[in-house]
Amino acid sequence: MARKLLLANINVPGINTLEVYRQKGGYRAVEKALKTMTPDEVVEEVKKSGLRGRGGAGFPTGMKWSFLAKPEGVPRYLVCNGDESEPGTFKDRFLMTYIPHALIEGMIVSSYALGAKVSYIYVRGEMMPQIRILEKAIAEAKAAGLLGKNILGTGYDLELYVQPGGGAYICGEETALLESLEGKRGNPRLKPPFPAVSGLYGSPTVVNNVESIAATVPIINDGGEEYAKIGIERSTGTKLISASGNINKPGVYEIELGVPVEEFIYSDEYCGGIANGKRFKAMVAGGSSVPILPANLATKTAKGESRLMTYESLADGGFVSGSSMGSGGFIVFDEDQCIVRNTWNFARFYHHESCGQCSPCREGTGWMEKILHRLEYGHGSFSDMDLLVDVSKKIEGNTICPLGDASAWPVASAIRHFRDEFEWHVSNREESQIRNYGLAHYADPLEPLVQS
Amino acid sequence: MADDVKFKVSIDGIPVEVAPGTTILNAARQIGGDIVPPAMCYYSKLEGSGGKCRTCLVKVSKGSEKDPRPMPKLVASCRTTVMDGMEVLNITSPEVVEARKGVVEILLLNHPLDCPICDQAGECKLQDLGYEHGSAATRYEFERRTFEKIDIGDKIQLHMTRCILCYRCVYTADQITNQRVHGVLGRGDASEISTYIEKAIDNDFSGNIIDVCPVGALTDKTFRFKNRVWFTKPVDAHRDCPTCSGKVTLWYKGEEVLRVTARKDVYGEVEEFICNTCRFDKKATVDWVIDGPRHIENTSVISANHYELPAPPPVIKKNLRLQEANKEQLERAVKL
Ligand SMILES: Cc1cc2nc3c(=O)[nH]c(=O)nc-3n(C[C@H](O)[C@H](O)[C@H](O)COP(=O)(O)O)c2cc1C
Ligand code: SF4
Ligand code: FES
Numbered sequence: 001m002a003r004k005l006l007l008a009n010i011n012v013p014g015i016n017t018l019e020v021y022r023q024k025g026g027y028r029a030v031e032k033a034l035k036t037m038t039p040d041e042v043v044e045e046v047k048k049s050g051l052r053g054r055g056g057a058g059f060p061t062g063m064k065w066s067f068l069a070k071p072e073g074v075p076r077y078l079v080c081n082g083d084e085s086e087p088g089t090f091k092d093r094f095l096m097t098y099i100p101h102a103l104i105e106g107m108i109v110s111s112y113a114l115g116a117k118v119s120y121i122y123v124r125g126e127m128m129p130q131i132r133i134l135e136k137a138i139a140e141a142k143a144a145g146l147l148g149k150n151i152l153g154t155g156y157d158l159e160l161y162v163q164p165g166g167g168a169y170i171c172g173e174e175t176a177l178l179e180s181l182e183g184k185r186g187n188p189r190l191k192p193p194f195p196a197v198s199g200l201y202g203s204p205t206v207v208n209n210v211e212s213i214a215a216t217v218p219i220i221n222d223g224g225e226e227y228a229k230i231g232i233e234r235s236t237g238t239k240l241i242s243a244s245g246n247i248n249k250p251g252v253y254e255i256e257l258g259v260p261v262e263e264f265i266y267s268d269e270y271c272g273g274i275a276n277g278k279r280f281k282a283m284v285a286g287g288s289s290v291p292i293l294p295a296n297l298a299t300k301t302a303k304g305e306s307r308l309m310t311y312e313s314l315a316d317g318g319f320v321s322g323s324s325m326g327s328g329g330f331i332v333f334d335e336d337q338c339i340v341r342n343t344w345n346f347a348r349f350y351h352h353e354s355c356g357q358c359s360p361c362r363e364g365t366g367w368m369e370k371i372l373h374r375l376e377y378g379h380g381s382f383s384d385m386d387l388l389v390d391v392s393k394k395i396e397g398n399t400i401c402p403l404g405d406a407s408a409w410p411v412a413s414a415i416r417h418f419r420d421e422f423e424w425h426v427s428n429r430e431e432s433q434i435r436n437y438g439l440a441h442y443a444d445p446l447e448p449l450v451q452s
Numbered sequence: 453m454a455d456d457v458k459f460k461v462s463i464d465g466i467p468v469e470v471a472p473g474t475t476i477l478n479a480a481r482q483i484g485g486d487i488v489p490p491a492m493c494y495y496s497k498l499e500g501s502g503g504k505c506r507t508c509l510v511k512v513s514k515g516s517e518k519d520p521r522p523m524p525k526l527v528a529s530c531r532t533t534v535m536d537g538m539e540v541l542n543i544t545s546p547e548v549v550e551a552r553k554g555v556v557e558i559l560l561l562n563h564p565l566d567c568p569i570c571d572q573a574g575e576c577k578l579q580d581l582g583y584e585h586g587s588a589a590t591r592y593e594f595e596r597r598t599f600e601k602i603d604i605g606d607k608i609q610l611h612m613t614r615c616i617l618c619y620r621c622v623y624t625a626d627q628i629t630n631q632r633v634h635g636v637l638g639r640g641d642a643s644e645i646s647t648y649i650e651k652a653i654d655n656d657f658s659g660n661i662i663d664v665c666p667v668g669a670l671t672d673k674t675f676r677f678k679n680r681v682w683f684t685k686p687v688d689a690h691r692d693c694p695t696c697s698g699k700v701t702l703w704y705k706g707e708e709v710l711r712v713t714a715r716k717d718v719y720g721e722v723e724e725f726i727c728n729t730c731r732f733d734k735k736a737t738v739d740w741v742i743d744g745p746r747h748i749e750n751t752s753v754i755s756a757n758h759y760e761l762p763a764p765p766p767v768i769k770k771n772l773r774l775q776e777a778n779k780e781q782l783e784r785a786v787k788l
Contacts, residue, residue, distance in 0.1 A: 168639065185636070190503040190531050354640035356617060357504050363558040366641045370594045387591060394554030397525040398506050 002269070003230060005218040005238045006211070007254040010098055016133065018140040021101040027146060029220040033109045034154040037220075042113035046216055048224030050236035055081055055172075055209030056287070056327045057402075058311050061216075067196045068114055069204040077205040078116040079181065080107060080213050082123040082130075083165050083172035086287035087349055088329030091240035092210035094252040096123070096130045100137040104160065106213035108146065109220055111158050114206055118159045121210075122177050125167040134162045169353035173401050174207040175199075176355065187355050188401035209327075211240050231257035235310035239328055241270075246334035248272035261285075261307045261314075262299040265332060278334035279439050282418075285314050286326020288346045289406030291413030292339070293323050295443035304446065319413070335439035339421050340432075343414040344372035350407030361404035364395040368411055375422060378429035385415050385422050418442070459536040463487050463510075464544045476529035476540055477508055481719070487542050488719075490552075490581050492559070492666050493618035494530035495721055501623045502530035505616065506555045507581060511548050514539035526551055549585075556586035562597040562641065563667075564613050572668030574681040574753045577720055578616060597641060604634070604647050605654070607673050607732050608662060612644050615669035621645060621661035628657040628725070645669070656695055659731040663714050663722050674732055675703075675711040682753045684710055686746035691739055695727035701746045702737075709735045718749055 004010075014020035021027070033042050047062030068076060080103070084092040096103060103121070111119045123131050138160050141147045149157045165171050166180040175189035178200050199205025215237060219227045228236045235257040244250045247265065249272040255264065265280065266273045274280050283298035284290060301307050302321035307314065311325045333342065351365040368391055374380050392408035399405070415422060420440065425432040458469040463480050464487045470479045478496070480488045489510055494502030502508075508530045512523040517537030526548060529540070542548055560582060567573040599612035617636070622645070625632045634653050637646040647653060653661070662670045684703040691698040703711040712731045714722035734740065748755045764782060768774045775782065 170639075190528070351640060356636070356638070356640040356643035357619075359505050359555060359558050359616065362617065362641050362643070363561045367558075367561060367592060367594075394551070394558065398509060398551055398555070400503060400528075 002254075002256045002259070003238065004254050005227075005230075006095065006102060006214055006240060007099070007252075015099055016097075016101075016137070018101060018137070018144060021099070025221075026101055027105055029105055029217045030108045030146060031152065033112055033220050034152055034156055039113045039115055042109060042216075042220065045224040046113070046219055049215075049219040049227040050224075050231075050234060051212065051215055051219060051227070052235070052311060053209055054211035054215070054239065054328065056086070056289070058325060061208065061212050064196070064208070065110075065114060065206060067194075068206055069197045070115070071204070075118065075203050076114055076116050077200045077203055078107065078111045078114050078119040079174075079177065079200060079205055079207045080119070080121040080210055081172060081174065081177060081207050082121055082127075082210045083169075083177060084124055084127075084210070084327075085169040085172050085353075086289060086327050086329055087346065088244060088284060088331045089242055089287045089327040090244075091242040091252050091328055093124075093127060093130060094242070095210055095214060095240065096127070096134060100130075100133050101141070102214045102217060103134070103210055104137050104141050104147075106216045107160055108141075108151070108158060109216050110206075110208065110213050111160075112156055113216075116206075117157055118161070120161050120163050120181060120200075122163045122165055122171075122181055124172075125165040128164070131162050131164050138162065168355070169349075170355045170401075170403060173403060176401070177207060178205065187357050188403075190400060211328075232308065232310050233312055235312060235325075239309070239325075241309070241328045241330050243271050243330045243332070245330075245332035246275045246278060246337070247332045248275050255309055257310050259309045260299070261309060264309055264330070265299075271330075271332065274332065274334050276334075278336060279443060280332065281335045281337060281439050281442050282333040282339060283323075284329070284331040284333075284410075285323045287329030288331075288349065288410060289402075290324040290326040291319060291322070291409050292342075292417065293321075293413070294417045295439075296446050297321050297417070300446060302446065319409075320416075323413075336436060338376075338436045339414055339418040340372070340376050340425050340437075343411055344369065344376045346410045347372050347407065350403065354403060354407070355401075358398075358400045358404070360395045361399045361407065364391055364404070365407045367391055368407065372411070375425050378425065378433050380422075380426045382423065382426050384426070385419060388412075389415055459534050459538070461534045461536075461538045461540065463540045464542050470534060472533075472536075474534055476510060476512075476527070476532050476534055476538075477502075479534050480529065480540075480542065489529045489542050490577075490585065491530050491719065492577055492581065492616060493620060495620050495623070495664055496719075497721060497725070498620060498623040498627060498664065500626075501618075501620055503528045505559065505618055507552060507559070507585075509548060509551050509555070511541040511545040512538060513541050513545075552585045553587060556581055557590060557592075559616050560586065560590060561592050563616070564596060564598070566614070570614065570668040571671045571676060571681075572614075572665075575720075576668060577666035599644060602647065603673075604661075604670075605658065607659065607728070608653075609671050609673050609676065610645060610647070611669050611671065613669075614667050615645055616667055617643055617645070618666060620664040620666070621670060624661050624664050624725075625653060625655075625658075628660070629653075629655045656727045656729070657725055659728045660714065660722070660725045662731075663716065663725075666720065672711060672731070674735075678710045679705050682757050684754075685757065686748060686754065688715060688743040688746045689740035690743060691730065691734065691741065693727060693730055696730060697724045697726070698730060699724055700726055700730055700740075702740060702742075707737070709737060715746065 009024045051061045052058045166186045170176045171180045171186040176186040180186035195205040264270045280295045301316040315322045347369040351369040354361045354365045356362040392412040395404045396408040421437045489508040491508045492505040509526040510529045514520045516535030602610040634647040686701045702709045714726045
């Protein structure tokens, strides 16, 4: 069995309560950090751990913390990003629902490291039950002297608030989140300035994902070096993966980074193989925004090596033959799934969620959706594929925030890898309305790379 | 930093020295000419504007003297400040030209292209942009988004169908009043400028939203369908106004003042905001002291109407043959 750091006690009855959580060793990290370490030492430990942001971009958390501006007399904020709205990603919700104190403990440790006296957990608006759970957990922690004034007699004060989100995917983008938290419309801000310099209410702010913050707990308990021993290269520690789609055991799994994709899909410890005896067709590794890969590129890189669940290996091959760890939303498609329909569905989501500030994303996402809709319903033409790729290029990199890129990548990658399936929807218009293209050659062994 | 510190920057290979904190766009405007990126949303008089339309994207091929690495993506020149030694490519970068063409196509995607019946035609920044940077045809084959027209008070009409969501009018409202009742509703391509159930913006300076609008989405109802702008003659005038500077441009057709606007520069930006009394209620020549014709760039269709007195170079006055050759142009001075 692989090591579990976040979910080790997830099946202990009552682990959602402070009492049981403490019995299982909870809040040791708070004691250790606040009583025996300076804030800088906590930052140092997180740096040593090699922890990378679990919200999508994978930016090293310790480094992000050390960029925080610390002007005299200005408050600093830690904001936890619990907006989790990416299709395919549901790991933060799991953590907040079943083991809320892991997040609260992480918030206390991280706020202490950053010198924040007030911190916020911004939770997706639709997750009302989780908001209640967190508020209850905060009340428990406060009653036990773990929050509020003079925590555990150390002289450190911290107030923690939960803020229900604005009900839009874009509010997960960190600057839109800050706008929304300030009570405004959740439009992403133009950067620079970055939140580390001017974030919430113009003060230096760190925004971190729920899982990133929870991961600081084992890092403080066992030390950064111990954490860094798990994993491969620059992908250290454990990661929550929310697995969905046509697999036998969908759910949230904690993996040690470095597990082969093939093992993750087929082993009984994780997904337990493709459901109903079907064959594996395609995979989205990290939530709807990352490039989709056909089965043969999902388990092997273009170089023929086994593809691993690490930031590096999932991205191996770049945009040509790789994907990305993203936020850990692992979606599996079997041979009965239609990639055109799926791409249309993703495009529809981004069209619906674009904030509308900048023109390429506002108009381009709608355009892509309409073209994909027409392809899916048998009205497309052969030139549509090139048009889609061109529109996606006109969006990618030209927008204010990465939602534009996130809308472009799934479309561009689907056409790159599944072009014949798209073309089949044009050449076999009527047939495409009654049956799907099927597995075709998407799981065939890769041809060895020709050295040029 | 001392006041006289200047950053050396080059744009399309043309060097210029600007004060720290200047944006790439404003540095380019100091050079002037073709290398100035088009700006549909940025408006120097409106704090916070810019960054949205993406027409002003440029390539930074060298970040600065200290850190010469190029920037990985194209940047919005209106909101990116220069660094010492920065090298910027605008019209000399095929990547920028291509991206801009994409932005123009995208801005026109849902635009009705109803120029023949639009009051803004002739002074529309989107028309100019499409002309200069767009392609002749669109690849968009779907139904375009439409909205009902909305009256903002009795003098201004909002025709959302034409709007490019530059947010300039929203920033104007923010700037003139801290009781803004007008903003953006909805999300993505369903966003719309709204006054919250058509509630009028009740402010002495509300008319300025007409001037800042780069397209025909906000129009002056006192001028609607009165005339094509290129048949009217812009004349600068002023009056002693208790509310604003009183410096305006009057748009004449014959003896009649059809429209009053603020004075706009080559980038379509007003020099000073004017009040609604000057704009809507003072439409007689007797209300005004005339300063003289307003200069309009000769690339504009408005100047095709030859309302300005030609100022022939001195050499023409001395040379009889040149006078012969320019007979028609010289006679125009008399016609006006
Ligand atoms: C459109 C969009 C949506 C996002 N949604 C989320 C989200 O729901 N949760 C999250 O943690 N990060 C989200 N992010 C990433 C955040 O902007 C930010 O990078 C992250 O919260 C940083 O935390 P980390 O460094 O701990 O990963 C989103 C980004 C974009 C562009
Ligand atoms: S890329 Fe899309 S979501 Fe992001 S700011 Fe622009 S319009 Fe808004
Ligand atoms: S003018 Fe710069 S983005 Fe619009």
